[in-house]
Amino acid sequence: MTRRLTSFTRREFLRTSGVLAAGLAAGRAGGHQAQAASPPQLNINALEKFVDPLPLPVLLRPAGTRPHPEHPSSTIPYFKLAMRQFRAKVHRDVSPTVLWGFAQTSPGPTLETRSGEPLLVEWANELPTAHFLPIDHTVHGAEADKPAVRVVTHLHGGKVPAKSDGYPEDWFTPGKSATYFYPNSQDAAHLWYHDHALGITRLNVYAGLFGNFFIRDSFEDGLNLPRGKYEILLSLCDRSFDSQGQLSYPVSPDPQSPWVPDAFGDAILVNGKLFPYLEVEPRKYRFRLLNAANGRFFHLALSNKQEFHQIGTDLGLLPSPVTLKSLVIAPGERADLIINFSAHAGEQITVTNDTLTVMQFRVSKTGKPDTSSLPSTLRVVPKIPESAAVNTRVLTLGEKDDKAANPLMMLLNNAHWGMPVTEKPALNSVEIWNLLNFTDDSHPIHLHQVRFQILDRRPFEPEYYYKGGQIVYIGAPVPPAANEAGWKDTVQAHPGMATRIVTRFEGYPGRYVWHCHILEHEDNEMMRPYEIVSP
Numbered sequence: 001m002t003r004r005l006t007s008f009t010r011r012e013f014l015r016t017s018g019v020l021a022a023g024l025a026a027g028r029a030g031g032h033q034a035q036a037a038s039p040p041q042l043n044i045n046a047l048e049k050f051v052d053p054l055p056l057p058v059l060l061r062p063a064g065t066r067p068h069p070e071h072p073s074s075t076i077p078y079f080k081l082a083m084r085q086f087r088a089k090v091h092r093d094v095s096p097t098v099l100w101g102f103a104q105t106s107p108g109p110t111l112e113t114r115s116g117e118p119l120l121v122e123w124a125n126e127l128p129t130a131h132f133l134p135i136d137h138t139v140h141g142a143e144a145d146k147p148a149v150r151v152v153t154h155l156h157g158g159k160v161p162a163k164s165d166g167y168p169e170d171w172f173t174p175g176k177s178a179t180y181f182y183p184n185s186q187d188a189a190h191l192w193y194h195d196h197a198l199g200i201t202r203l204n205v206y207a208g209l210f211g212n213f214f215i216r217d218s219f220e221d222g223l224n225l226p227r228g229k230y231e232i233l234l235s236l237c238d239r240s241f242d243s244q245g246q247l248s249y250p251v252s253p254d255p256q257s258p259w260v261p262d263a264f265g266d267a268i269l270v271n272g273k274l275f276p277y278l279e280v281e282p283r284k285y286r287f288r289l290l291n292a293a294n295g296r297f298f299h300l301a302l303s304n305k306q307e308f309h310q311i312g313t314d315l316g317l318l319p320s321p322v323t324l325k326s327l328v329i330a331p332g333e334r335a336d337l338i339i340n341f342s343a344h345a346g347e348q349i350t351v352t353n354d355t356l357t358v359m360q361f362r363v364s365k366t367g368k369p370d371t372s373s374l375p376s377t378l379r380v381v382p383k384i385p386e387s388a389a390v391n392t393r394v395l396t397l398g399e400k401d402d403k404a405a406n407p408l409m410m411l412l413n414n415a416h417w418g419m420p421v422t423e424k425p426a427l428n429s430v431e432i433w434n435l436l437n438f439t440d441d442s443h444p445i446h447l448h449q450v451r452f453q454i455l456d457r458r459p460f461e462p463e464y465y466y467k468g469g470q471i472v473y474i475g476a477p478v479p480p481a482a483n484e485a486g487w488k489d490t491v492q493a494h495p496g497m498a499t500r501i502v503t504r505f506e507g508y509p510g511r512y513v514w515h516c517h518i519l520e521h522e523d524n525e526m527m528r529p530y531e532i533v534s535p
């Protein structure tokens with residue numbers, strides 16, 4: 001089941017097809033946001049493909065134990081991750097690239113724990129005091145009086161107390177650290193950690209500040225899914241490199257305001273490598289896929305056109321496997337996949353992103369017997385009934401343009417980051433959020449703290465809403481695709497559609513954020529605080 005391509009706009013098409021920012025700039029020539037002439041770029045197509053094995057991030061070991069913050073008589077594992085600048089080879093034939101990462105790797109080491117087993121992480125900023133990517137001081141929160149290098153780590157998908165959530169204003173400078181408490185009282189899922197500093201998240205993540213975090217539980221263990229060396233993490237992101245092999249981030253022609261609305265690269269990194277290969281046996285594998293890109297929606301398929309199965313979404317297993325021939329995954333989203341290579345012994349299979357090459361699987365001729373399972377039912381996802389909702393909020397996704405129709409910023413509900421908090425759901429209450437997208441882009445909308453379900457998407461007529469605040473639907477509601485019918489924390493809100501999600505605001509009271517996960521948008525006002533209030 002593939003997503004309907006009709007919901008994709010031109011920009012969306014460009015994003016998924018890999019036609020680059022160059023195409024976008026051409027469409028906006030002369031405008032404020034047209035991209036400035038960039039230095040010579042690395043010719044990605046001239047590189048030999050599949051010369052580097054796929055790196056697998058190391059599993060982080062605890063540095064000891066510390067008192068439980070809520071029950072100081074007991075102790076819990078304590079981890080420390082330092083953010084540093086380092087150089088890494090993204091490809092055999094590319095000079096080492098300056099990156100920022102956790103424990104001198106990008107993606108950083110993987111954390112793994114079990115449901116209900118809390119832990120502490122000390123996030124330490126050991127970065128230099130100068131940023132190597134272009135800060136826009138006209139962007140809110142990144143004004144010239146702010147330190148250039150600021151970080152704060154958010155655990156995406158985590159049900160976490162507010163003071164450990166990585167609130168964008170809780171950033172800290174080099175030499176400082178913050179110790180966060182992760183209770184992990186949630187189902188098995190693929191979470192990920194990444195920087196969230198106000199106004200520069202796009203630059204910090206682009207520099208490499210992200211990693212993965214898995215929660216396991218006994219229910220999932222009981223399914224006998226492929227595990228151990230047959231469970232493979234795939235963190236995807238796109239980047240641009242200059243001719244010296246260094247990261248290149250696009251800028252607008254205005255040096256006073258270098259922000260651009262989208263940053264795409266023609267180089268797709270998988271676990272930090274360009275065009276890697278992975279040797280696999282002719283059997284089932286479980287792939288834990290993360291889209292860690294700033295703005296690219298990946299549209300992935302296998303070169304031999306074989307089917308694969310999606311078994312889980314952002315926050316856990318689906319009710320049953322969904323057979324796919326291709327997958328659209330937006331920034332921030334995760335997909336839990338099973339690929340069965342058993343009928344493909346001796347073959348070489350390429351993972352493609354439309355016209356771009358991502359990586360290669362080399363299937364060996366023989367392997368050990370496959371005793372893992374792909375059960376036909378996975379995990380019950382109890383539907384939150386619409387009738388349980390005590391409130392429905394209509395929230396708009398908008399774009400503020402200049403006279404030449406170049407975007408200046410993106411807004412949620414027409415409000416800026418610094419305006420008073422308007423979304424204050426009560427703890428444990430159920431609400432429906434109806435996201436009306438007035439822009440030409442699909443926006444992956446992410447809510448911190450909660451897991452939600454997608455109710456439907458429905459086309460609406462923007463004019464009526466502009467004039468009288470009325471939602472006039474011009475088509476039938478479309479239920480979520482089968483591979484979206486699980487627990488989500490990020491939803492693709494397509495242009496011209498009203499996307500409805502339903503969620504119970506369980507967890508902890510306090511101030512969190514909701515935002516677009518296109519990092520260029522999030523940094524330029526497409527993020528709002530919200531507050532979960534104790535009744």
Ligand SMILES: [Cu+2]
Nearest residue numbers: 443516518521
């Ligand atoms: Cu957006």
